[in-house]
Amino acid sequence: MSVGKSGSIRDKVAIVGVGCCKFGENWHQSPEDMIVEAAYEAYADAGIDNPQQQIDAVFCGSVYPSRGTAEVAESLKLFDRPVSLVQNYCATGTDAFRYGVAAVASGMHDTVLVVGYDKPKDRGVSGPSIHMNTARGLPMTPAGWFSLCCARYFETYGAGREDLARIAVKNHHNGTLAPKSMLKKEITVDDVMNARMISWPFTLYDCAAQSDGASVAVITRSDLAKNFRSDPVYVKGVSIALSANPQSDPTFDFLAWKPTIAAAKDVYQQAGITDPMKQIHLAQVHDCFTMTELLTYEDLGFIEKGSARDHIKSGTFALDGELPVNTDGGLKTFGHPTGATGVRMIYENVLQLQGRAGERQVKGATMALSHNLGGAPQTCGLAILGIE
Amino acid sequence: MSDQPVGIVAYGSYIPPTRLPLAMIHGGRAKEGGPQKAVAGFDEDALTMAVAAAIDCLAGVDRGAVDGVYFATTTSPFREKQAATFIARALDLRSDISSIDFTGTLRAAAAALQAAVHAVQADPGKTILVIAADARIAAPRSPLEMNLGDAAAAFLVGSGKVLAVIGEAYAHIDELYDVWRSEHDDYLRAWEDRFNVMHGYTDNILAACRGLFAKAGTDAAAYSKAVLGGPDARSIADAGRKLGFAHDKLQDTLFGKVGNCGAAFTPLLLVSALESALPGDKLLTAFHGDGVEVLVIEVVASGFTPQQTIAWYLARGRSLRSYDSYLKSRHLDRGEHDRRGGEGVPATIHFRERDADINFHAQRCTQCGTMHFPATRVCYGCYAKDQFENVRLSDRQGKVLSYSFDYFFPSPEPPVIVGMCEVDNGARVYVQMTDATTDQLRCDLPVEFVFRKSTTRVTNPTISGKADRLPQALPARRWQHERW
Numbered sequence: 001m002s003v004g005k006s007g008s009i010r011d012k013v014a015i016v017g018v019g020c021c022k023f024g025e026n027w028h029q030s031p032e033d034m035i036v037e038a039a040y041e042a043y044a045d046a047g048i049d050n051p052q053q054q055i056d057a058v059f060c061g062s063v064y065p066s067r068g069t070a071e072v073a074e075s076l077k078l079f080d081r082p083v084s085l086v087q088n089y090c091a092t093g094t095d096a097f098r099y100g101v102a103a104v105a106s107g108m109h110d111t112v113l114v115v116g117y118d119k120p121k122d123r124g125v126s127g128p129s130i131h132m133n134t135a136r137g138l139p140m141t142p143a144g145w146f147s148l149c150c151a152r153y154f155e156t157y158g159a160g161r162e163d164l165a166r167i168a169v170k171n172h173h174n175g176t177l178a179p180k181s182m183l184k185k186e187i188t189v190d191d192v193m194n195a196r197m198i199s200w201p202f203t204l205y206d207c208a209a210q211s212d213g214a215s216v217a218v219i220t221r222s223d224l225a226k227n228f229r230s231d232p233v234y235v236k237g238v239s240i241a242l243s244a245n246p247q248s249d250p251t252f253d254f255l256a257w258k259p260t261i262a263a264a265k266d267v268y269q270q271a272g273i274t275d276p277m278k279q280i281h282l283a284q285v286h287d288c289f290t291m292t293e294l295l296t297y298e299d300l301g302f303i304e305k306g307s308a309r310d311h312i313k314s315g316t317f318a319l320d321g322e323l324p325v326n327t328d329g330g331l332k333t334f335g336h337p338t339g340a341t342g343v344r345m346i347y348e349n350v351l352q353l354q355g356r357a358g359e360r361q362v363k364g365a366t367m368a369l370s371h372n373l374g375g376a377p378q379t380c381g382l383a384i385l386g387i388e
Numbered sequence: 389m390s391d392q393p394v395g396i397v398a399y400g401s402y403i404p405p406t407r408l409p410l411a412m413i414h415g416g417r418a419k420e421g422g423p424q425k426a427v428a429g430f431d432e433d434a435l436t437m438a439v440a441a442a443i444d445c446l447a448g449v450d451r452g453a454v455d456g457v458y459f460a461t462t463t464s465p466f467r468e469k470q471a472a473t474f475i476a477r478a479l480d481l482r483s484d485i486s487s488i489d490f491t492g493t494l495r496a497a498a499a500a501l502q503a504a505v506h507a508v509q510a511d512p513g514k515t516i517l518v519i520a521a522d523a524r525i526a527a528p529r530s531p532l533e534m535n536l537g538d539a540a541a542a543f544l545v546g547s548g549k550v551l552a553v554i555g556e557a558y559a560h561i562d563e564l565y566d567v568w569r570s571e572h573d574d575y576l577r578a579w580e581d582r583f584n585v586m587h588g589y590t591d592n593i594l595a596a597c598r599g600l601f602a603k604a605g606t607d608a609a610a611y612s613k614a615v616l617g618g619p620d621a622r623s624i625a626d627a628g629r630k631l632g633f634a635h636d637k638l639q640d641t642l643f644g645k646v647g648n649c650g651a652a653f654t655p656l657l658l659v660s661a662l663e664s665a666l667p668g669d670k671l672l673t674a675f676h677g678d679g680v681e682v683l684v685i686e687v688v689a690s691g692f693t694p695q696q697t698i699a700w701y702l703a704r705g706r707s708l709r710s711y712d713s714y715l716k717s718r719h720l721d722r723g724e725h726d727r728r729g730g731e732g733v734p735a736t737i738h739f740r741e742r743d744a745d746i747n748f749h750a751q752r753c754t755q756c757g758t759m760h761f762p763a764t765r766v767c768y769g770c771y772a773k774d775q776f777e778n779v780r781l782s783d784r785q786g787k788v789l790s791y792s793f794d795y796f797f798p799s800p801e802p803p804v805i806v807g808m809c810e811v812d813n814g815a816r817v818y819v820q821m822t823d824a825t826t827d828q829l830r831c832d833l834p835v836e837f838v839f840r841k842s843t844t845r846v847t848n849p850t851i852s853g854k855a856d857r858l859p860q861a862l863p864a865r866r867w868q869h870e871r872w
Contacts, residue, residue: 147792247818340827
């Protein structure tokens with residue numbers, strides 16, 4: 001069965017400007033403050049001096065919007081044009097980007113603003129809120145959902161908590177090099193192992209933080225891109241796949257996330273990727289929990305199923321490794337304002353491809369991937385960008 | 389009317405696995421083998437214990453053959469709403485049956501048993517399930533708390549091939565305040581101990597038993613055993629002696645192991661007596677509360693073995709770590725978990741999901757056999773729409789596919805152990821696990837399912853702001869793993 005096959009949008013759309021506010025517990029900032037900070041950085045990056053004339057449509061991604069589309073339109077005073085809100089769990093940012101890309105590729109709009117943002121810290125909780133709105137009385141915590149693969153994976157492939165801890169250590173290190181990350185603190189494997197348990201086997205340091213943030217991308221038709229800047233980044237592929245809920249899927253094996261596998265198949269086809277380990281030079285993947293990143297190495301086909309443990313030990317995915325993953329410190333150090341995350345990853349990949357990533361620059365990178373995984377988890381968003 | 393004998397055709401019991409060593413109540417250290425009491429866990433109450441005892445009783449019984457549920461308790465989770473109906477659904481019984489809560493008095497089970505006998509006498513084909521369960525709360529560290537325990541017992545009453553005939557009965561009812569709980573009392577109240585024993589208990593049990601002796605033309609010698617309920621071990625022993633029973637003719641009252649389990653006290657002792665009784669034994673069975681009622685139980689057959697014996701339940705006890713953990717589990721201290729977020733389960737969702745949550749039904753696709761839990765409309769396996777039949781999971785075995793321990797989710801006994809379990813018919817259920825410790829968990833571990841209380845509550849749409857103060861804890865919706 002061939003499903004979800006996308007027509008090729010490769011190289012039809014380019015990113016000409018990106019912006020990102022500093023992520024964190026932004027008590028001092030409203031959503032408007034963060035959206036304006038990120039959008040005006042992106043405008044400057046794209047050389048846009050009259051956004052009211054130059055932006056044709058806006059696609060917003062937010063999971064906890066207080067006022068929906070108006071929140072963005074009023075913040076940026078972008079009126080009398082299409083403004084839409086996209087939601088797709090933790091893949092919200094990537095899906096808002098996908099809508100924007102499709103709108104440009106179809107010829108409907110020339111230049112589109114993609115705005116990912118969320119402000120969970122206005123909800124008064126330090127972690128995710130806890131709901132028991134179904135009768136089966138299960139912990140509705142993301143850590144509880146994402147940890148469910150660990151026991152079975154550990155028993156099958158011999159990995160363990162230390163392997164997860166090394167992922168957290170790597171991402172914390174990378175985060176110290178990213179100006180806009182929230183946590184700038186080196187940690188050790190022992191720190192992770194000895195921290196407070198949240199949902200076995202995840203301690204506090206295995207979990208992404210909660211933060212506020214906004215990130216913005218300006219995209220346009222490829223033939224117009226050089227009017228904005230000389231080194232545009234091209235969209236090679238973008239995909240979303242939604243799979244069965246692992247909690248009710250009768251065939252789920254607790255060793256891999258199905259939506260990542262499905263979305264990867266589609267996006268690789270769009271981008272012409274046949275050997276992801278070689279053709280992709282860096283990746284931002286969804287490390288809401290360390291185990292998510294571990295499984296994603298395998299589910300994206302970077303390495304063989306079950307071999308993540310060896311690659312973590314040998315540093316394959318470290319900043320100086322064969323395929324650096326989460327070069328900016330990932331959700332681990334940026335936190336996860338849900339709608340912003342996918343766009344924040346695109347921000348990092350654009351900087352890396354344009355050689356603007358400072359101390360954390362991956363040399364010679366021309367193809368970069370970003371990945372979100374959300375829900376129980378059920379939905380995966382992928383975007384592949386290239387400079388050539 | 390028929391002259392077929394009417395009585396007990398099957399029985400079962402339930403004693404929760406949690407034990408509170410009595411020494412802990414006053415800050416002492418628990419000694420190995422020291423006196424203790426059985427207490428309902430944080431996810432248990434009278435209703436869930438009733439379900440557990442009934443399942444024990446109904447092993448091998450066609451659930452479709454049960455014509456009534458009579459539930460005796462003083463601690464129903466509801467002031468208005470019938471617990472027997474809830475129990476019937478959890479047991480997956482028919483809906484054209486009679487259901488009655490017998491409540492308000494500790495001797496409620498005597499009335500329930502006699503009502504069941506009368507119903508079967510009136511319509512001899514019938515079988516009635518009589519269940520008694522109680523989980524009473526005394527003020528922390530009060531003398532009463534030392535004596536109380538929690539448990540449940542169940543009897544299937546029918547005619548024809550009975551194990552024991554429920555025979556002669558005599559009642560001596562009496563109005564006084566010895567132990568009581570009024571509309572707005574959180575804890576049981578009790579008058580002075582000597583008054584309670586003398587007038588509340590001894591006067592009444594002597595009057596009831598002597599009344600029965602006179603009515604039946606018997607004395608203590610006519611009975612092989614006296615199964616006497618009462619407030620404490622010493623008062624019961626005194627009453628037995630005054631009635632003429634030698635010490636070895638008194639049924640062990642399980643103080644120091646279980647405690648006085650209220651409306652389930654005499655029923656639990658009766659189960660214990662039946663487990664070792666022989667055909668021809670006559671049991672003088674006394675139910676105490678607002679007076680005393682006495683029933684004569686005449687054992688006519690042997691060979692019935694309950695699924696779990698009282699001895700089995702007693703042997704599997706697990707001591708609480710501290711008195712504090714007991715207080716938390718019974719919501720007797722205001723811990724952090726009381727402030728948890730969420731508004732609970734809307735009554736409409738409870739209503740729609742009863743088949744899954746209370747009957748514990750999965751759906752089997754009639755086209756391809758794929759099992760689904762909870763219910764869905766389109767099959768995961770073959771995409772057929774609405775081609776399902778319900779299959780009960782509650783009496784099946786399963787195994788753990790994967791699991792985790794959630795320390796973040798508020799619970800009186802963290803962590804919450806969550807397990808993705810596969811039932812032996814292929815259904816998968818994502819459930820909280822109970823009576824388990826983290827070091828026991830591994831993939832492929834065998835599990836069973838038990839009916840337990842959920843820690844959430846039903847929302848009341850009209851006064852949701854006051855939800856905390858309403859007696860609407862929704863019990864008993866988790867079908868969880870238990871016995872190892």
